[in-house]
Amino acid sequence: MTAQIAIEDVSLRFISKQGPLQVLDNVSLTLHPGEFVVLLGPSGCGKSTILNMAAGFQQPDTGRVSCKGVPVSRPHPSRGMVFQQSHLFPWLSVLENVTFGPRLGKHDKAQLDKQAREWLARVGLEGFEHHAPWQLSGGMKQRVALARAWLPQPDVLLLDEPFGALDAQTRMMMQELLRGAWLTTGTTALFVTHDVDEALFLADRVLIMSARPGRIVDQVVLPFGRERDIDTLARQPDYQQIKHQVLQRVREEAKRHWQPVL
Ligand SMILES: Nc1ncnc2c1ncn2[C@@H]1O[C@H](COP(=O)(O)OP(=O)(O)OP(=O)(O)O)[C@@H](O)[C@H]1O
Ligand SMILES: [Mg+2]
Incomplete structure (x- = not known):
């Protein structure tokens, strides 16, 4: 099966007046047709940068980004993007x-x-x-x-914390709306969030990133099936255990980068 999006051994550093900043370090991820993949990771680890590369806004220093086997060199309507602000x-x-x-x-x-x-x-x-x-x-x-x-x-929808600025009720309705549309259109989705419940409701697979320089350090394949009810999902047998596991892993990575001074 040809990958809808393949990111292979990608590294990237930004150069600024303050010096070079290694943002991504050998990142590989594959989106299969029709999959819903959620990226979780500490702030600043390079999640938006990965979406920007998949969209064609940003080129890696090394490695390859391709869409159905064709190198991604610029944005294209077949790869839609939704941001935290509607723009x-x-x-x-x-x-x-x-x-x-x-x-x-x-x-x-x-x-x-x-x-x-x-x-x-x-x-x-x-x-x-x-x-x-x-x-x-x-x-x-x-x-x-x-x-x-x-x-x-679009064949692929790239969503960068699209519901991050919304209140909890609206957010849940938007999650249901998105999941319903994803199920009926068959679009492949790569979705960034910091909200583990959101990730568990939406995703087939959750990928966890390390603190910067970002790498994919863990993958959790969710066992909840395609029919998910947002009101009852949390009562599924494995839900709390998986949520705890994912949350712990993300917190571990976040703490590696910085801890609040109390
Ligand atoms: N155009 C740019 N020039 C220089 N540095 C950049 C640029 N874009 C992003 N960065 C840096 O790259 C790193 C990763 O940024 P990115 O926006 O991908 O993080 P993120 O994982 O999406 O974070 P958040 O969860 O806070 O949105 C950050 O340290 C940021 O400062
Ligand atoms: Mg971001």
Whole structure:
């Protein structure tokens, strides 16, 4: 099976006035078609940098990044990205924001608008197509960002703490929304979070990174199956034990980097 995304032996350091900073050290990870993989790791270990490389925004110093066997050299609509902030254009309406990227190519406008409306309805924003971003709540903006990412039917969705700024209730609804859409579209997902419960609800596999320079130090394959109910998952027999194991591992790595002075 060809990997949807293959990151092989990738290392990267940033050079700045303060000197070189080794950020990634020999990182390898493979995303198989249709998988949902979550990356967990201490702040500053290079998670966003990995997503940026998979998206094509950043090139590694050494190693290879490929998408279905083809080297990734620049961003492409087949690899969508969702960030912690929605980054909507404030002067465009919700509908125009969702269709902005595909409109730059040769697309049938009426067809695009129809598909965008379908996605907006799916994320619960029917009736908000002509609102401006500033008329939306934080959760609504992130739903627009999800609709925008899904419209071009990406093979891979790269999500960098997309729900990090949301309250707990909205966050759970967004997790359900994302998982539902992932199940029906078959999109491959690489998702970064610091929230272990979020990781356990969403992922097929969780990858744990070391403190900087980031390496993948552990992998946990989750046994919860495809049908997951967010309200009852935590009562599954293995849940608490796996949560504890993952949390401990992430904390171990985080402490290696720094500990708060009390
Ligand atoms: N463009 C850049 N130039 C210089 N250094 C950078 C650049 N981007 C990131 N870094 C550094 O690379 C390291 C990894 O950054 P990255 O954003 O990938 O971390 P992260 O794991 O996503 O952290 P967080 O969980 O806090 O979002 C950090 O130490 C950061 O300072
Ligand atoms: Mg980050």
